[in-house]
Amino acid sequence: MDESMMTLRRLLTVHDEAIIEAGTAWVRETAAVDLAERPVSETRALVAESVRAYAALLLAGDPRPRDAFIERVTTLRSSLRFRISTLLRGFFSFHRALEPILARHSVPDHLAFDILRRVDAACFEAASLTADTYARKLHDVVDDAQRELVRREKLAALGGLVAGVAHEINTPLGVAITAVSLAQDCLQELSDAFEAGALRQRDLRDGLGRAREAAGMALGNLQRAAGLVTGFKQLAVDQSSESRRTLALGAHLHELLASLAPLYRRGPHRVDVDVRADVVATTYPGALAQIVTNLLHNALVHAFPPTNVGTVRLWIDRADDGQVELGCADDGVGIRPELLRRIFEPFFTTARGSGGSGLGLHIVHNLVTDLLCGTIRAESEPGRGARFTVRFPADAGA
Numbered sequence: 563m564d565e566s567m568m569t570l571r572r573l574l575t576v577h578d579e580a581i582i583e584a585g586t587a588w589v590r591e592t593a594a595v596d597l598a599e600r601p602v603s604e605t606r607a608l609v610a611e612s613v614r615a616y617a618a619l620l621l622a623g624d625p626r627p628r629d630a631f632i633e634r635v636t637t638l639r640s641s642l643r644f645r646i647s648t649l650l651r652g653f654f655s656f657h658r659a660l661e662p663i664l665a666r667h668s669v670p671d672h673l674a675f676d677i678l679r680r681v682d683a684a685c686f687e688a689a690s691l692t693a694d695t696y697a698r699k700l701h702d703v704v705d706d707a708q709r710e711l712v713r714r715e716k717l718a719a720l721g722g723l724v725a726g727v728a729h730e731i732n733t734p735l736g737v738a739i740t741a742v743s744l745a746q747d748c749l750q751e752l753s754d755a756f757e758a759g760a761l762r763q764r765d766l767r768d769g770l771g772r773a774r775e776a777a778g779m780a781l782g783n784l785q786r787a788a789g790l791v792t793g794f795k796q797l798a799v800d801q802s803s804e805s806r807r808t809l810a811l812g813a814h815l816h817e818l819l820a821s822l823a824p825l826y827r828r829g830p831h832r833v834d835v836d837v838r839a840d841v842v843a844t845t846y847p848g849a850l851a852q853i854v855t856n857l858l859h860n861a862l863v864h865a866f867p868p869t870n871v872g873t874v875r876l877w878i879d880r881a882d883d884g885q886v887e888l889g890c891a892d893d894g895v896g897i898r899p900e901l902l903r904r905i906f907e908p909f910f911t912t913a914r915g916s917g918g919s920g921l922g923l924h925i926v927h928n929l930v931t932d933l934l935c936g937t938i939r940a941e942s943e944p945g946r947g948a949r950f951t952v953r954f955p956a957d958a959g960a
């Protein structure tokens with residue numbers, strides 16, 4: 563041990579109480595947060611620990627007490643609410659307290675200077691380590707909070723969805739029940755008249771007609787309820803269990819469309835595929851298939867009135883920012899602005915009467931944002947078609 567460190571050791575042995583006392587007073591006076599409410603003993607214990615950490619490092623070359631101290635002060639939950647400057651003041655306090663003691667005990671200038679220089683170097687290192695550790699831990703807290711928020715938001719969305727499903731399914735089931743009981747009444751009337759030998763041919767024809775109508779109504783509504791359940795099941799598919807694959811997207815889109823031919827081959831409309839860039843991506847083929855199917859199906863179902871013949875264009879491209887772009891556009895009737903705002907909402911449909919559940923685009927939206935980690939945009943001007951643009955990273959969900 564050289565002369566300055568021997569001097570420091572002597573001073574610490576004799577005056578450590580005074581150093582800790584002076585350091586504590588300085589920290590409490592100058593802290594950026596109000597320490598008046600905290601007990602002095604708490605500040606004092608922390609200053610004492612930092613002095614011991616300096617002693618171990620400077621006199622014995624042992625950084626462990628310092629590292630343990632940093633770990634501890636940045637782990638206290640309340641210390642994450644402290645200003646970082648207050649934490650760091652604990653380290654600076656050693657220099658502040660030591661300086662007058664060096665002067666008072668007439669330590670020769672060159673030794674005092676060397677001691678303070680080495681204390682400062684140790685202080686600088688400790689301050690950097692503390693700031694890094696503090697920032698990292700604060701970051702973890704923010705990350706946790708963010709995850710928790712997302713989880714809660716998803717739960718709330720799920721709650722709303724379940725309520726929506728119950729409500730949506732209730733309506734067709736209610737209608738079906740009414741219709742079936744109507745049919746039952748008709749059949750009962752017929753059977754009563756028959757038993758009484760009073761069944762006229764006209765009553766029979768009327769009765770059977772009404773019963774058939776009611777049965778038809780029940781069937782339609784039950785089919786609608788069944789459709790909702792199917793849509794809801796798709797929504798609940800465990801997305802994390804789907805496997806990722808590396809695909810050449812252009813070729814994949816062509817294959818996909820060939821398999822979807824039954825959707826459009828017999829109809830009058832044209833479906834074109836445009837591979838603008840040869841993009842290879844590691845992604846979820848099941849989700850892509852579902853997205854393309856829903857977008858294409860929507861265009862074929864909603865875009866063209868019965869007498870119009872239209873074109874649906876699908877494309878794959880690489881966007882300026884390097885993401886994959888998958889698009890679907892039609893030249894049909896388009897979507898009015900007040901509806902465009904709502905198309906991704908669950909159960910929003912303009913085709914309720916003809917079997918639409920309003921889950922199609924909601925499912926697409928979920929797959930794009932949750933699974934592909936991407937975005938989807940819908941643009942439309944009434945009378946000028948609708949255009950859906952999906953963008954996602956080429957290594958989606960990695």
Ligand SMILES: Nc1ncnc2c1ncn2[C@@H]1O[C@H](COP(=O)(O)OP(=O)(O)OP(=O)(O)O)[C@@H](O)[C@H]1O
Pocket residue numbers: 793856860861862864865892894895896897905906910911912913914917918919920921922923924948
């Ligand atoms: N290409 C399009 N052209 C015009 N309107 C569209 C188009 N795509 C979607 N829409 C509108 O958006 C609404 C919501 O679409 P979404 O796919 O969510 O439900 P849906 O098609 O009505 O029912 P589902 O998909 O469950 O059968 C549709 O009812 C329709 O009004």
Ligand SMILES: [Mg+2]
Pocket residue numbers: 856859860921922923
């Ligand atoms: Mg749809």
